[in-house]
Amino acid sequence: MKFMEKLSRRRFLKSGLAATAAATVIKNTDSKASGNFEGYPDGMGVLVDLTRCVGCRSCEAACNKEQGLPEPEKPFNDFSVFDELHHGQKRRTDETAYTVVNRFDMPDFDHPIFKKFQCNHCNEPACLTSCFVNAYTKTPEGAVIYNADVCVGCRTCMIACPFYVPTFKYSSAFSPRIMKCIFCYDTRLKLGKAPACVEVCPQEALSFGKRSDCISMGRQRIRQNPGKYVDHIYGEHEVGGTSWMYISSVDFDKVGMDTTLPKEPILNSVKDFLAIVPMVLTIWPALFTGFHLLATLKDKVMEMEMEEKRKEKEGQA
Amino acid sequence: MKLFTNERPDIPISNHHKEDGTQWTIKEKLLLGLSVQDYWKQFFRNPVNWLMIIICSIGIPLLLGRYIFGLGWVTHASNDYPWGLFLGFGLFGMVPLSASGFLLGTTVELFGRKDFKSIERLALLNGLLGYFFAVLFLEVDLGMWWRLPYPMVVSLGPASVLFLVAWHVATYLSVQIAEVLPAFFEWCGWLKGKRIIRKFVLGLTVAGIILSTLHQGALGALFTYAPAKVHPLWLSTNFQWIHFFCSSIFAGLSMVIIASTLIRNFMGWRCDDTFKNNLDYVTVGMAKGASFAMITYLIIKIVAVAHDQEWSYLLTGWGSYYMLELGVGVVLPMCMFAVGIRNNWLKLIRIAAFITALGIIWNRINTSLICFNWQMYQEIPHWKEVWITITLYSIYFMTYRFIVYRLPIVYGWQDGK
Numbered sequence: 071m072k073f074m075e076k077l078s079r080r081r082f083l084k085s086g087l088a089a090t091a092a093a094t095v096i097k098n099t100d101s102k103a104s105g106n107f108e109g110y111p112d113g114m115g116v117l118v119d120l121t122r123c124v125g126c127r128s129c130e131a132a133c134n135k136e137q138g139l140p141e142p143e144k145p146f147n148d149f150s151v152f153d154e155l156h157h158g159q160k161r162r163t164d165e166t167a168y169t170v171v172n173r174f175d176m177p178d179f180d181h182p183i184f185k186k187f188q189c190n191h192c193n194e195p196a197c198l199t200s201c202f203v204n205a206y207t208k209t210p211e212g213a214v215i216y217n218a219d220v221c222v223g224c225r226t227c228m229i230a231c232p233f234y235v236p237t238f239k240y241s242s243a244f245s246p247r248i249m250k251c252i253f254c255y256d257t258r259l260k261l262g263k264a265p266a267c268v269e270v271c272p273q274e275a276l277s278f279g280k281r282s283d284c285i286s287m288g289r290q291r292i293r294q295n296p297g298k299y300v301d302h303i304y305g306e307h308e309v310g311g312t313s314w315m316y317i318s319s320v321d322f323d324k325v326g327m328d329t330t331l332p333k334e335p336i337l338n339s340v341k342d343f344l345a346i347v348p349m350v351l352t353i354w355p356a357l358f359t360g361f362h363l364l365a366t367l368k369d370k371v372m373e374m375e376m377e378e379k380r381k382e383k384e385g386q387a
Numbered sequence: 388m389k390l391f392t393n394e395r396p397d398i399p400i401s402n403h404h405k406e407d408g409t410q411w412t413i414k415e416k417l418l419l420g421l422s423v424q425d426y427w428k429q430f431f432r433n434p435v436n437w438l439m440i441i442i443c444s445i446g447i448p449l450l451l452g453r454y455i456f457g458l459g460w461v462t463h464a465s466n467d468y469p470w471g472l473f474l475g476f477g478l479f480g481m482v483p484l485s486a487s488g489f490l491l492g493t494t495v496e497l498f499g500r501k502d503f504k505s506i507e508r509l510a511l512l513n514g515l516l517g518y519f520f521a522v523l524f525l526e527v528d529l530g531m532w533w534r535l536p537y538p539m540v541v542s543l544g545p546a547s548v549l550f551l552v553a554w555h556v557a558t559y560l561s562v563q564i565a566e567v568l569p570a571f572f573e574w575c576g577w578l579k580g581k582r583i584i585r586k587f588v589l590g591l592t593v594a595g596i597i598l599s600t601l602h603q604g605a606l607g608a609l610f611t612y613a614p615a616k617v618h619p620l621w622l623s624t625n626f627q628w629i630h631f632f633c634s635s636i637f638a639g640l641s642m643v644i645i646a647s648t649l650i651r652n653f654m655g656w657r658c659d660d661t662f663k664n665n666l667d668y669v670t671v672g673m674a675k676g677a678s679f680a681m682i683t684y685l686i687i688k689i690v691a692v693a694h695d696q697e698w699s700y701l702l703t704g705w706g707s708y709y710m711l712e713l714g715v716g717v718v719l720p721m722c723m724f725a726v727g728i729r730n731n732w733l734k735l736i737r738i739a740a741f742i743t744a745l746g747i748i749w750n751r752i753n754t755s756l757i758c759f760n761w762q763m764y765q766e767i768p769h770w771k772e773v774w775i776t777i778t779l780y781s782i783y784f785m786t787y788r789f790i791v792y793r794l795p796i797v798y799g800w801q802d803g804k
Contacts, residue, residue, distance in 0.1 A: 157467075159467075232615050343548065343605070343611060351601070355593050369499065
């Protein structure tokens with residue numbers, strides 16, 4: 071009896087130790103992969119200062135040339151595009167334009183506000199995490215790039231992107247693809263150069279630099295010009311932080327930016343489901359086979375009883 | 388067909404041998420034992436076929452046009468609404484209605500409810516065809532449709548929800564083919580195949596439950612990628628997968644009730660007595676199952692609203708629409724099921740099943756289209772997109788009928804068990 075007790079205690083200690091060890095190991099890996107990624111330390115970014123943009127559209131033109139996009143219907147010095155509405159919406163990016171500038175008339179101001187828009191290059195991009203063929207990559211330089219060679223064209227990235235950035239080349243039957251801003255990765259960013267739109271901006275509304283420096287710069291401008299800016303850098307924390315960020319003199323929802331976006335990456339709202347997948351895969355087979363055994367128990371018992379009776383009869387005979 | 392079956396005792400074909408003892412050939416079996424002329428005669432006598440011909444004569448050229456001129460030719464090419472009817476109806480709507488295969492597979496094979504045996508094959512076939520056509524809908528919608536196997540072999544993104552959907556639908560489709568094969572083997576007389584499958588039935592059924600739980604859920608979880616786009620009432624990031632999974636249970640059961648009702652009424656000649664005599668009993672049984680799933684669904688819907696603190700949304704216009712959807716699509720048929728089961732009113736149950744199926748399609752289209760981008764504008768699908776969707780659904784209908792006409796689905800094959 072004593073021996074038994076000892077053994078069970080030892081066993082108890084042993085298993086306890088093993089469990090602790092396992093917990094430590096699991097905890098370690100957990101904290102590494104828990105989705106608190108705040109961007110590559112040397113990732114580049116751009117700070118867009120809406121107070122400086124005058125709506126000259128030269129960034130649009132530069133982007134069009136740099137990326138070899140088709141010539142637009144209206145030339146880039148035609149400002150009537152600011153009045154265009156599609157389904158009551160202002161212009162948006164599409165398969166012919168990776169960036170667009172929109173005008174927002176402000177009743178309280180004597181001048182309108184212009185907003186340039188393009189891919190914000192999230193730290194933890196929703197397009198990337200939702201893609202089932204890994205067509206997207208977040209490069210250490212900060213760009214979110216796309217590989218058309220593996221893309222299947224399911225357009226889930228377009229569903230997932232909280233900024234409505236990726237667009238699809240619907241016009242093509244044989245070589246459709248996603249069209250989106252890639253931070254001029256191939257031609258400029260990789261070589262340490264600023265993207266074409268930043269370089270061409272005559273107002274210095276766009277400032278290119280390390281993402282961390284862009285945040286400091288934004289804070290500095292807000293601090294040094296009391297009353298001029300809204301005290302918020304859009305993109306510092308939105309959906310886990312983006313490489314492109316904005317400062318503005320008006321509330322961001324007045325210039326068509328979604329201020330209701332969550333602070334964590336989009337992926338976090340999907341994790342609840344992803345967590346149940348391994349559980350279902352491992353628990354269901356045992357559970358349902360168990361149900362089967364229970365459900366057919368009666369038949370089994372009846373069969374055994376019959377067998378016994380048969381044997382009894384044989385024995386009697 | 389009814390006319391012929393009255394005149395000739397040897398058809399409908401339900402065994403390998405003709406009256407005179409010779410064997411039916413495969414061609415004769417395909418023609419239902421009729422001569423080619425008679426076959427076409429019965430084909431054109433049926434007004435439904437004329438409707439199908441009209442739909443397809445416009446729809447098939449449109450479908451070809453989509454592959455020649457691109458998706459932009461048949462849809463509005465919207466970048467705000469990347470998913471239209473092909474996925475909203477074809478994938479998100481068809482898949483829950485096809486949950487029937489795993490539901491009755493589980494009931495009969497796993498829980499040992501042999502009293503539902505007579506409807507099992509129809510449920511399995513309904514599941515198989517629904518999934519198969521959901522994949523066809525996907526093939527219309529995918530930009531690079533020729534790369535369908537890419538997520539399996541070329542470039543893997545295993546952390547994505549769609550990756551799960553792709554793998555589970557693919558494996559489950561294979562499981563369902565295996566489950567329906569015995570009927571095909573009986574029909575063509577290769578009994579060895581049937582015996583082989585018989586050995587794996589339990590494994591296949593368990594695999595069916597796992598895969599169904601996960602990908603019915605995953606279809607819902609796909610929308611958790613868009614927490615800022617789908618209206619909060621239609622999206623609960625914590626419970627979305629349970630909502631989709633749970634609603635697929637009563638959707639699948641209702642679809643079997645609908646299919647069996649149509650088959651009994653319009654294909655009575657094909658059903659055998661076992662099927663006909665058991666039908667009312669199994670219909671009531673399935674209605675019971677469906678109503679349990681519905682009350683569960685309603686409760687977790689309310690839990691989701693409470694969990695996300697969305698009560699105030701219920702007082703808005705969207706809230707009324709939400710309650711209308713739940714009221715007409717779930718509460719009404721649930722009460723009809725309850726009354727029908729209590730009083731054994733089969734007609735009421737069958738109407739309720741029909742409403743339930745429409746309610747589920749409504750819910751899926753709401754989630755993927757109507758309440759998607761709720762703060763933006765409303766996308767109305769292009770007429771070509773609508774027509775192609777109807778065309779594919781008609782082809783689904785005809786394939787379904789083609790198989791039920793021939794394979795031992797609603798009748799038992801008479802020789803060679």
